[in-house]
Amino acid sequence: MPLFQLSTNLSRADFPQHFHEDLTLILGKLLNKNPRVSKLPSEILPTNVCSELDLSQHILVCICTDQFLTCGGTTEACAFGNLASIGNFAGKDNDAYVQVVSEFIHEKLGIQDSRFTLFLSDYPSNEVGFHGMTIDSFRRKSQTAPAA
Incomplete structure (x- = not known):
């Protein structure tokens, strides 16, 4: 259940159409949450690919616009994000995650890296809830469920 939260001083009107869908596609690819898409963290997909893939339904994207933010003492366009997931950030791919998301934010919103x-x-999976239980419990319940 990955979560991406973005806070920015840009207004809602500054966001292109399909921003959420495009971001969901890239996050699904980066975090390999869509088994039909290979993990290629250095590639950013064009926006027209969104309709071609069946994305994971469990990636949450939350955008907070019109925030009172400063960076380096100025109110020029800026943002910060939090990308949260279970078991994805061991270290070796972290630079690629940051690079791809930063490039996407720059390309779509014009915010410099x-x-x-x-x-x-x-x-950890015991600290994230889904379907009224932790992911740990959900996985255990799914593994012990009788086959149809």
């Missing part, structure tokens, strides 16, 4: 900070949060 020097004015965008991304926090990576790796949560």
